[in-house]
Amino acid sequence: MSREKILAAVAKNKPTLTPLPEIQDFGNPYSDLVAQFTSVLTTIGGTAVEVRNWEEIQQYVQTHFAGRRMVTNLAPLADMAQQSWLTSDPHSLDDVGLAILEGQFAVAENSAVWVTEAEMGQRVTPFIAETLALVIKKSAILPKMHHAYAQIGAVEYGFGAFIAGPSKTADIEQSLVLGAHGPKSMVAFLID
């Protein structure tokens, strides 16, 4: 059995046990978390939109994304989009033009948004849509990744992802192109 062979070799060859370091969170250096999040998201190709309420999100969506197939699992936007997608074959989401989902919280230092399977509806949703919109409470922007993992804690999920901006590649001569496989654009609605 390779399992026993590997474990025995590792046990024999490992160095003397050294302790784990304390993980500090290095505090919050940002005076304005919304501004920091917005600034980073803009540099990595995303768009941050501050809104006061759900009506403003609806208006923004109607202005910018009219005519696209929309999916969402957010109750306040239910009348704008289809519902049946939640139980359909994930392959059928190929033509989704806009997916609007909720982000649990965001991280100011790198503009990453934490989204788990529960918010995704289907795992593939935030990756397959042409545009991904994530709704995040302004009060749910944390300074750094250490704060993010403190927030996640020991909670169980099947799948979760930090998502920072639209899908991108620079594999051809280091030229940045948005929309490698996933969303070509990404909007973060920062709501009061």
Next chain:
Amino acid sequence: MNHSEAADKFNKDFDRTTWHDETLWWVRQKRDRAAFAIPEWEDLRNMASQIKHNVLSNLDTYLIEFEKNAKANGITVHWAADAHEHNQIVLSILKEQGIQQIVKSKSMLTEECHLNPFLVENGVEVIDTDLGERIVQLADEPPSHIVMPCIHWKKEEIGVLFHKHLGTPEGCADPSTLTLAAREHLREKFLTRRVALTGVNFAVAETGEFVVCTNEGNADMGTHLADVHIACMGIEKIVPKRKHLGVFLRLLARSATGQPITTYSSHFAKPREGQQMHIILVDNGRSRQLGREEFRNSLKCIRCGACMNTCPVYRRSGGHSYHNAVAGPIGSILAPNLDMTKNADLPFASTLCGSCSNVCPVKINIHEQLYSWRQVLTKSGHSPTAKTIGMKAMAAVLSSPSVYRFSGKIGRLTLSNTPFLVNNSLNPWYKQREMPEPPKESFGEWYKKNRK
């Protein structure tokens, strides 16, 4: 072909070598800007290095903990002692499913195991879905860089390649158009393939989950549409606790490309409903390297590629000159562990300037290990022949004062009177070098004359 021969070939095209050099240096500068913007950067490096040291010192326990938690999450865990066993496990999963086509996102481990050629030989079609990897795959080449697989390709050449394989217009070299063509080509593969294979950036012992980082979203497009997800990881990819990911995710993308984080950091804990999830834990020499005290720190590597981008030798010799899945400084300390004879040249492909160690996010003493490998390889008779002869001649000259003085005199006379005897194509020291004016006398001779 050894490293210096391959580098020589790469250097034949002077402008291209300069272009390659400058492109990678630009990435190194982006890394600097990202790192310098974090006041606690050095603390993070120390923390990451200490976490990894703890992992190595307790790896068997963490592997067992990871296995237990992953199984409880519904993931099937496999163990592979070597590349062959790893490849066999992948093939057996495919056979069980009756599947002959897969999509694959980036995994340096599968490059190390030569999985693609193995699967192709066994009748399986493999589609690499990272854009850079797809480009080198269409060109029938291995990646030349672990983060930027086709960094050695020019856009005009990619245009020609895509015209042939993807039907883009002849002469088109626009990165946006070419990327869009690849997107459409690969979207069809994502929608039709039932098995997706990925690598693993980090696996958490505490929770049994694993994290895959991409910018393109190709790992997610593959796995969330597939019935079966196979994840392949080296046993050293373990981190003890979920909170440790915070340290590594802050370091990884900043070190790799200067981004604050990759677009996607996907945490796979349980299979999707109705999906199968497999993870293969691969040793392939890692437990052996763990037992080599002076080289075990190489197992801390998180595959960011920063040491390659900064290396003056890598930048001017290209990734393929290292003839190993992982190129550059880190590859040169990992490769001799895999095959001492085949890779004996690699620790010598360095100036030992130490820039690699300075940028390494987990503080691996890369240049010191390169130096140590030279000693180990020379003692065990693996050092390159020309170097051994040269060193023996030098030792003979330096060990005898009279021979040393005589040689110095001959050298000075030769350089002054018959420079063509040494300045010719047979002497590698004259490549890209101008020799200084030889002094008329040695210091010893001067001292004898002037001593009062």
